[in-house]
Each structure stands twice: as structure tokens, then as C-alpha cells.
Amino acid sequence: MLGRLLARARPVSAAARGGRAWTHSGAAAADGGSVCADEVAKFGQLSREWWSRTGAFKYLHTMNPARVRFIGGILADLGVDPRGSSAVDVGCGGGLAAEALGRLGLRVLGVDAAEASVGVARAHVAEDPMLAERVAYRVATAEQLVREGAVFDLVASLEVVEHVADPARFVESLVRLARPGAPIVVSTINRTPLAYLLDVALPEYVLGSVPRGTHDHAKFVPPSDLQRMLADCGADTLAVNGLVLNPLTSECHLVDRDCGLLRDAGVQANYILAARKRA
Amino acid sequence: MRRAVLSPLRTVSWRTLDRAGGWRRRLATQAAPELYDVVVVGGGPAGCALAGALGSLGGKRIALVDSGKLGDTRQWEPPGDTYLPRALQITEGNKEYLARLGLWDQCYLDRIQAYSRAVVTDALGGGAIDLGAEETAAYMTETKNLVGGMLRAIDGRRNVSVVERARVTGIERAPATAAGWPVVTLANGQRLQARLLVGADGASSRVRKFAGIDTYGSEYAQYGLVATLCLEELNRTAFQRFLPSGPVALLPFPGGFANLVWSLDAEMFQLLRAAPEAVFAGLVNAAFRLAPAELRYIYDLLRDGADEATLNAEIEWRLDVFAKSAAAAATAKLPPRVAAITPKSRTSFPLRLRMVDSLVADRVALVGDAGHLVHPLAGQGLNMGLEDVRCLATHLELAAAGGEDLGAPAVLERYNRERYARTLAMQGIIDKVWRVFGARAAPVAALRSAAMDGLDRLPALKDRLIGAFMS
Numbered sequence: 173m174l175g176r177l178l179a180r181a182r183p184v185s186a187a188a189r190g191g192r193a194w195t196h197s198g199a200a201a202a203d204g205g206s207v208c209a210d211e212v213a214k215f216g217q218l219s220r221e222w223w224s225r226t227g228a229f230k231y232l233h234t235m236n237p238a239r240v241r242f243i244g245g246i247l248a249d250l251g252v253d254p255r256g257s258s259a260v261d262v263g264c265g266g267g268l269a270a271e272a273l274g275r276l277g278l279r280v281l282g283v284d285a286a287e288a289s290v291g292v293a294r295a296h297v298a299e300d301p302m303l304a305e306r307v308a309y310r311v312a313t314a315e316q317l318v319r320e321g322a323v324f325d326l327v328a329s330l331e332v333v334e335h336v337a338d339p340a341r342f343v344e345s346l347v348r349l350a351r352p353g354a355p356i357v358v359s360t361i362n363r364t365p366l367a368y369l370l371d372v373a374l375p376e377y378v379l380g381s382v383p384r385g386t387h388d389h390a391k392f393v394p395p396s397d398l399q400r401m402l403a404d405c406g407a408d409t410l411a412v413n414g415l416v417l418n419p420l421t422s423e424c425h426l427v428d429r430d431c432g433l434l435r436d437a438g439v440q441a442n443y444i445l446a447a448r449k450r451a
Numbered sequence: 452m453r454r455a456v457l458s459p460l461r462t463v464s465w466r467t468l469d470r471a472g473g474w475r476r477r478l479a480t481q482a483a484p485e486l487y488d489v490v491v492v493g494g495g496p497a498g499c500a501l502a503g504a505l506g507s508l509g510g511k512r513i514a515l516v517d518s519g520k521l522g523d524t525r526q527w528e529p530p531g532d533t534y535l536p537r538a539l540q541i542t543e544g545n546k547e548y549l550a551r552l553g554l555w556d557q558c559y560l561d562r563i564q565a566y567s568r569a570v571v572t573d574a575l576g577g578g579a580i581d582l583g584a585e586e587t588a589a590y591m592t593e594t595k596n597l598v599g600g601m602l603r604a605i606d607g608r609r610n611v612s613v614v615e616r617a618r619v620t621g622i623e624r625a626p627a628t629a630a631g632w633p634v635v636t637l638a639n640g641q642r643l644q645a646r647l648l649v650g651a652d653g654a655s656s657r658v659r660k661f662a663g664i665d666t667y668g669s670e671y672a673q674y675g676l677v678a679t680l681c682l683e684e685l686n687r688t689a690f691q692r693f694l695p696s697g698p699v700a701l702l703p704f705p706g707g708f709a710n711l712v713w714s715l716d717a718e719m720f721q722l723l724r725a726a727p728e729a730v731f732a733g734l735v736n737a738a739f740r741l742a743p744a745e746l747r748y749i750y751d752l753l754r755d756g757a758d759e760a761t762l763n764a765e766i767e768w769r770l771d772v773f774a775k776s777a778a779a780a781a782t783a784k785l786p787p788r789v790a791a792i793t794p795k796s797r798t799s800f801p802l803r804l805r806m807v808d809s810l811v812a813d814r815v816a817l818v819g820d821a822g823h824l825v826h827p828l829a830g831q832g833l834n835m836g837l838e839d840v841r842c843l844a845t846h847l848e849l850a851a852a853g854g855e856d857l858g859a860p861a862v863l864e865r866y867n868r869e870r871y872a873r874t875l876a877m878q879g880i881i882d883k884v885w886r887v888f889g890a891r892a893a894p895v896a897a898l899r900s901a902a903m904d905g906l907d908r909l910p911a912l913k914d915r916l917i918g919a920f921m922s
Contacts, residue, residue, distance in 0.1 A: 205810065233861075237853025244852055255510060272854025277510045298854070301632070302486050302512075404760065 193435045205315040206342035211335045215265065218383065219288035222266020223296055228383050231375070232268055232331065235415055238424040239330055239359055239444055240272040242413060244353050246446045247326065249410070254278045257325035260349055262314045262319075263332030267293030267307070271300065274307040278326065283312040312344035324349055327356045330444075333398070334360045343401040350449040356407050359415065359444035365393035367441040395429070395439050399447075407447040412436035445450050460739070482642075484625075484634050487612075488857055489847070490514045490645035491633065492658050494521050496539065496594065497819030497836035498651030501871045503554045504844035508851050514643055516635065521615035525602040527595055529559055531825070533793040535593040536677040538710040540689075540702060542589050545837040549601075556790035558600030563592040564703045569689040569785050574743050576900025579784050589689075591702045591710060617641060620859065622648070622661040627914055632858070633661070633814055647858035648815050651836075654805065654819035663814035669807035671826060673697055674720040679796040680709040680735065684787035692739050699738045701786045709786070711735060714802055714826070722750065724797055727759050733766035733790045739786055740773050802826055804882055810871050811863040816843055821891030823874045825881045835877055842870050 221227035247254055254277035261270040264282030266289055274280045274297075284290050293309045314329075327350045329342075336342045343358070361367050368389045373388050375382040399409045414427040416438070426444070431437035489505055493516030495670040502515040541549075565587040573580045582588075605611050617637040622630040625644055633648040650658025659666070683706050691700040697714035704710060711733075715723060726734060730753070737749060749769070752762060782857045805824035810817050819836030841868045850862040 237850070237855050240854035241852050244854070249489070269854075271856075275854045275856070300646075301644070302488065 184441065194404055203368055205313050206336045206345065207285050207313055207340040208335065208337040214385070216286040216288040219266065219286065219292045222289065222292050225438070226433060227267070228381075228386070229268070231399060231417070232265075234417060234422055235326075235331075235359075235424045235442070236268050236273055238375055238415055238426050239269065240276065242411075242426055242444050242446070243273065243326070243328060243355075243357050244276055246357065246410065250353075250355060252355075259326035259328060260317065260322070260324040262317075262327065262329040262346060262349070263335070264309065265294055267296055267309065269328060269330050271307070272309050274427065275290065276301045276353040278306070278411075280305065280307045281322075281324070282309045283314070284309070285311065285313050285316060299372075314342060315339050318345050318348045322349060323351045323354075324434045325351055325354050326353065330357070330359045330367050332360070333344075333358055334387065338392075339393055339397075340401050343398070344405045347402065347407045347447075347449055350407070352449055353446050354449040355446050356402065357409065357444065357446045358398060358402075360398065361387070361440065361442055362436075362439055363394050364440045367416075367431060369393055370441045395436070395443055395445060398445055401448045402445075407449045410446045412424050412443060412445045413437060414440070415442040439443065473776075482697050484642035484644035484911075485512045485514075487512045487643055487645050489632075489637055489647045489649060490516060490643050491649045491651050492516050493650065493652035493656075493819070493821070494519065494598070494602070494613070494615065495651060496597055496601070496821065497654060497835055497840055498649075499553060499598055499605065500549060500552070500837055500840045501649060501651060501818060501844060503549075503552050503601055503605050503608070503615075504840060506605060506611045506845065507552070508515045508610070508848060511610060511851060511857070512609075514614060514645075515605065515611060516614045516618065516619065516637065516643070517615055518618040518638075521598075521602055521613060524599045525606070529562055529593075529596065533796070534562065534679045534704045534708045535595055536679045536793075537705075537798045538593045538677070538702065539590060539594050539833050540589050541597070541765050541837070542834050543587055545834055546590050547842050548837065554601045554604045554673070556600075557603040558592065558596050562596050562705065563590050564702050564705050566590045566591050566687050566689055568687070568763070569691065571684075571691045571903070572784060573900045573903060574692055574694045578900025578903030581784065589702055591689075595769065613906075614641065614643075616664065619652075619657050631813065634844075636870065642868075645848075645858070646771075646814065646856060647863075649814065650817045651819050652819040653820045654803065654824050656817065658815060659807065659817055659821050662815040662817075663726055664812055664817065665808045665814075666805050668803060668824065671802040673714045673716055673802040673803065675800045675802050676711070676713040676715055676720055676724060677796075677798055678711045678713075678731070678790045679704075679793035680711050680732070681791045681793065682707045682709055682787040683790045686787050688786070690739060690786040694738060695743050696746075699735070701735070706906065707787075709789075710793075713738070719750065720799065722753055724799065726753060726794055727762075728794060730759055730762045730766070732791050733763055733770075735789045735792075736770055739764050741769055745769055758839070765915070804877060808873060809867055809868045810874070814858040816863055816865075816866060818843060821832070821862060822870075823878055825878050831877060831881060833872060838873070839870055841863065842866055849907055911922075 222229055225233045232423050257278055259273050259278040259280045261280060261282045264270045264284045264287050267282050270280045270282035282293055290309045290311045297307045298304055327346050329346055333339050333342060346356050360370050372387050376384045376386060394443060395412050402409060412429045415424055416427050417424050427438040429436060429438050471545055488511040491502050494515055498515060502513055507514045546555060550913060567588045569585040569588060570581050571897055605613060617639050620637040620638050625634050625635055632644050632646060635642045636642050648658055650656045653656055656824060667758055686703045688810055689702050691698055696716065696719050699713040702710040723734060737746060749766060752765060803824050807822050810822045818839040822839060823835060825832055846865045847857050
């Protein structure tokens with residue numbers, strides 16, 4: 173057990189994901205959605221660091237392959253061929269996940285409320301000539317897309333829900349963006365003492381690897397809460413896995429939710445969840 | 452949507468370049484390069500194996516580029532009465548890997564000899580070691596048979612394009628729009644742009660030069676003389692004898708044929724390559740049986756231009772004496788006698804030790820001889836190359852599943868971390884063996900032969916040795 177704890181004793185993720193937040197413009201805020209203006213400003217300022225593997229978002233770079241493998245596995249389980257399917261990445265930030273999903277073969281729309289992040293994402297994907305036409309970005313919120321009536325074969329929102337003002341409403345928008353029967357994948361951080369240690373205290377105050385104030389422990393979301401929010405708007409949970417960093421290899425691994433009789437032992441900090449919208 | 456933003460940019464840059472006068476015509480005919488996830492330069496065994504392995508990455512576009520006539524190799528019809536001298540020894544582990552990829556079964560399997568026993572002897576000290584394993588330890592195959600089979604298997608993979616008879620005339624970094632992806636220009640005018648460029652183009656790799664990866668190492672001042680031998684008996688054992696002039700190896704082919712690999716210095720190489728074919732067969736028999744002083748005497752006769760009959764009589768007489776001696780009693784340690792060599796089968800290659808600073812650079816990875824050259828005395832050259840292929844393919848598969856950019860530094864660094872040190876270690880071991888066996892001083896010779904005899908009596912240690920080289 174100590175080993176397990178130590179394995180996580182380095183910040184598993186810590187870093188924030190693209191602020192699901194309003195743009196600085198008052199117009200967007202007026203829509204009264206789930207977004208939080210302070211968060212948008214925060215990620216806008218950090219946007220230049222999105223693609224630095226040593227910067228504020230380095231843990232996201234580490235986590236990304238594991239998150240995308242999880243999503244690829246869910247698509248395979250549901251018999252969805254990524255080629256020819258559409259996906260939306262809500263709160264795409266600099267486009268780390270959107271590009272990776274594009275490489276799986278999906279047509280991806282990345283949206284983020286922070287204009288600066290979307291600018292970075294656009295510039296970065298333009299450097300990849302094999303991806304540029306499969307991945308597009310917009311400054312938008314989930315609610316905006318819902319109002320436009322957009323639906324997708326996959327809805328992903330990774331490391332975002334812990335940054336929004338109204339998680340329940342945010343989750344509802346995610347579900348409305350999914351085609352009936354389509355998967356919704358959300359990753360975030362559990363509200364536990366361990367998560368405070370690994371995702372706030374260590375990275376922000378001890379190691380200084382993540383800017384202070386990136387995460388607010390009070391806004392972390394336990395998996396059971398997330399499952400309930402999803403179920404309330406018509407999406408049943410398919411799978412929940414923990415995301416654990418191996419500090420020796422700096423690689424991130426998917427772990428089971430439960431460890432034998434220890435319920436939720438694997439999802440004490442970062443986790444990823446897939447649900448399916450009822451048909 | 453991205454297109455709409457990009458195309459005006461392109462127009463602007465073209466117009467600017469048009470004004471540069473001299474470039475105008477070239478640009479006008481130059482279409483945008485074809486885009487690939489991975490471009491493998493070099494259609495040898497390592498390049499083909501990698502293309503075959505990556506053929507299972509659904510949705511990834513792979514190109515295999517070679518200057519040679521791969522089509523001829525693909526349609527090669529093996530001669531019924533001999534084997535080609537260019538041959539490879541493949542370990543059981545690597546054969547299994549190729550079989551899993553579906554690259555092995557397309558070869559002419561009846562032309563591949565599985566063997567489990569290797570006998571290594573030392574001419575100077577008289578030591579011997581008999582490396583016998585229960586199961587098949589390695590396979591001897593003609594290079595063309597293996598590559599042809601792999602090419603036929605690759606034909607069935609829709610995501611792999613094979614571009615043959617296309618010499619690489621230039622490699623450059625793309626302009627900033629594609630984040631410096633390498634662009635390979637071919638003699639036929641085709642231009643391929645790659646997320647990841649793999650150099651499987653051998654010892655004098657162009658890809659390695661383009662990437663600016665430095666090499667260092669030493670010349671062994673030796674040449675490898677290879678030939679196809681016809682034996683008097685069927686044989687399923689590999690034999691190697693360390694002579695003062697360098698190691699000589701006889702490796703089994705089916706039907707009583709064998710592959711000869713003889714390492715020689717430049718002068719001896721010239722001498723033996725020019726020797727009449729009928730004499731050459733006798734020279735091989737002598738090399739595995741006679742004492743160094745006797746061999747020296749025969750080589751002196753050859754050097755002095757003795758005629759064929761004299762040479763043959765001299766060799767036959769000495770072999771007769773040997774056959775009646777006590778040393779010949781240990782027949783199990785001797786290869787069957789060579790009856791003849793396949794006419795005109797003698798060919799050669801230089802022997803070098805070459806190491807690289809790194810197996811990777813920006814969007815570039817090296818596999819096979821491009822990344823390491825070793826002395827063929829342990830038959831490890833291609834086996835190290837196939838280990839590279841296996842390692843790189845595994846990391847690329849994982850990266851693809853995680854949506855990673857296959858040419859990203861993080862991905863390539865995983866390959867380099869795993870392979871670089873192991874490659875250097877293997878090169879070091881083979882070089883040490885070479886140096887220990889290259890020594891002619893009597894005490895060294897006595898010591899190494901004692902060590903071989905000692906090792907021969909320690910089965911556990913012997914098994915580990917076999918394991919280290921064979922699997």
C-alpha cells in the first residue's frame with residue numbers, strides 16, 4: 173500500500189486543462205453558462221506554455237497518451253471506427269487531446285472559451301500537415317454548441333470539469349452534445365486528501381511545477397458525483413479508471429478503479445470516466 | 452477550415468520565391484510532397500521488417516523507399532543447384548518475431564536451414580567449445596530469400612507504399628509550415644514528406660548524414676570473403692575456427708550446401724579471392740583442420756604462384772596426414788569436407804566497427820547497420836537490426852494508440868533509451884571477442900583456449916552464453 177501511495181506521491185497531473193470558461197468578452201459571460209471568468213483569464217495567460225513539455229502543462233503531456241488510449245479502447249468496445257466519426261473536445265486548451273484524437277482518425281472540433289488558447293491550438297495543428305484538415309478549433313462554450321444543435325459521435329472533456337462554475341450544468345451540456353448511443357469521456361480529479369496532496373500541495377507549493385492557484389481542491393469532483401450528474405441527464409457510466417504517474421519513467425498508466433476490496437483505491441486522485449448517452 | 456487559412460499563406464510564399472529567378476522553373480514543376488507518417492529509407496532486411504511491422508498500424512501511411520530493383524527480389528526464383536553467398540543468420544527470437552508479423556512464411560522455407568549446434572575452435576591454442584542447444588537456436592537464410600518473402604508479405608498491406616528503383620537524391624527540412632518535417636527527394640522526382648524518417652539504409656546511411664548524427668569506430672583492416680560451398684555430407688551444424696589471420700565460419704544450408712564467411716586482412720583476402728576455385732575448396736578444408744604453421748606454408752606456395760596441381764597435391768597430402776592423426780579423431784568438432792565451391796560465388800564486404808552518437812535525431816530514427824556496424828564473427832549484425840525494428844515498432848504502436856505524433860521527440864527518446872545502451876554493449880562484446888581471438892601471442896592463445904575448454908565443461912555457463920547470442 174505504501175508503494176502504491178508512493179507511486180502517486182509525485183503529482184499525477186496537477187496541471188489544469190483548458191479553462192472551460194468564458195472569454196473575456198462580456199457577451200459570452202452574459203449567457204450565464206457553467207463557465208468561470210477567472211479560470212478563462214488564468215489559462216489565457218498560460219497559453220504560450222501549452223506545448224512545452226517542461227512547462228506548466230507538463231503533466232498533461234504525460235497523461236495524454238493514457239487518456240487517449242482509454243478513449244480508443246472505449247471506441248473499440250462500442251464498435252465505433254474512429255475514421256469517419258466526429259468528436260468534440262470541450263475545453264481543448266492548446267489542443268493536446270484534440271490533436272491526439274485526430275491522429276486516431278477522428279474529425280475533431282476543439283472548443284475553448286479562452287481565445288489565446290484556441291490561437292495556440294490553431295497555430296500548432298497547422299504545423300502538422302497530415303492533421304490540419306481533420307482538427308478544427310473555435311472559441312466557444314459547450315452551451316453555445318448545444319444552442320447551435322451540434323451533435324458528435326464522441327464528446328470529450330478532459331481536466332475541465334474541475335474548473336467550471338457549475339459542473340452539473342456543464343455535464344448536462346456535454347451529454348446534449350452526444351449523439352444517442354455515443355460515448356462521453358470526462359477526466360478530472362477526485363476530492364480526496366490524497367488529491368489535495370498530489371494535485372495541489374506538491375506541484376503548486378512544494379515542487380513549484382505548476383503555477384499556484386491552478387487548482388482549487390473544493391472544485392474537485394468525486395467519481396460518484398460525476399456518475400450521478402451524468403445519469404441525471406441520461407448517460408450511463410461504462411468505465412472508470414484511475415490515471416497514475418510512474419515517477420521513475422514519467423509515464424502515466426491507467427489503473428482499475430478498485431484495488432481488491434479497497435473500493436475506489438485507484439481513483440483517489442486523477443481519473444477518467446466514460447459514459448454512454450442512452451439511445 | 453484550416454485549408455482556407457493555409458492556402459493564402461502558401462500563395463504568398465510561392466510568389467515570393469518566384470521572384471528569386473533561378474528557382475522559378477524548379478518550383479513550377481515541383482508539386483507539394485506526398486505526406487507519410489513514416490518513410491523508411493532502405494529496403495534491406497531491417498527496412499522491410501520495419502515496414503512490415505508498421506503495416507499493422509491501421510490508418511498510418513507508410514512508405515518504403517529503395518534504390519534497387521525490389522521487384523526482382525520479390526519475384527526471385529531460387530536456383531535449384533546452389534545457394535546465394537549473401538546470407539544471414541537469424542536467431543530463434545527474431546524468427547519468431549518475423550513469423551508473428553507474417554513476414555517469415557512468405558519465404559522459401561525449404562531453403563532455410565534451422566540449426567541448434569555451433570562448434571567454435573581456436574587454431575593457435577587448440578581450444579574448442581561445442582555450443583549445442585536442445586531446440587533450434589538459429590536459422591541460415593539467403594538474404595534475397597528473406598527480403599523477397601518480406602516484400603511479398605508487405606504487398607498485402609494497403610497502408611504501405613513501396614517505392615523502388617528510386618535513389619534518394621536529397622533530404623531537407625520542410626519550411627516552417629510543417630514544423631521541419633524531413634522531405635526526401637528521389638531520383639524519379641517524387642518527394643515524400645515524413646512525420647518520421649527512418650534510416651534503414653545501411654553502413655553509409657544518407658539519412659544518418661542528413662540528421663547530422665556522428666559516428667565513430669575503427670576499421671578492422673579486414674575483409675569478409677563469402678562463398679557458397681558444396682559439402683561431401685549433409686550438415687546441420689555451424690562451425691567457426693579462429694585462425695591467426697581471422698575467424699573462418701561455415702554455416703549450414705539445406706541439402707549439403709554451406710555458407711562460408713572468412714575474415715581476412717587485405718593481402719590474404721586478395722590472395723584467396725584470386726585462388727583457383729578447385730584450390731579454394733581445399734583451402735577451406737585446410738583452414739578448418741591444419742595447424743597455423745602448415746597453413747602459412749600453403750599460403751606461401753599460393754603467393755609464389757605454385758600451379759593448381761602442386762597446390763592441390765600439397766593440400767591433399769597434408770589433409771591425409773591430418774586424417775590419420777589424433778586430432779582428426781574429434782570428428783564431431785570438424786565440418787564435413789568441402790567438395791567444391793559454387794562457381795563465381797566468392798564475394799566480399801569490408802569489416803568495420805562503427806558506433807553512432809544516438810539512434811535518433813529530430814524526426815529521424817536509425818535501425819540496423821545505419822545505427823551500428825559489428826564484426827560478423829558472432830552473426831549478430833542483422834539480429835541487432837531486428838531488435839531495433841522490434842523495439843521501434845513496439846514504441847510506435849503504443850504511441851499510435853495514445854494518439855501521439857510518431858516523430859515526436861518523446862516517442863523517439865523511448866526507442867533510443869531502450870536500444871542505444873544495449874547496442875553499444877553488444878558491439879563491445881563482439882569487439883572484445885575479436886580482440887581476444889585476434890591476439891597471436893602464445894600466452895593469450897593458451898589462456899583463451901583453456902577458457903574455451905573450461906567453458907565447454909560448464910553446461911550452465913554455456914547455456915547462458917548460447918542464450919545471450921541466440922535468443
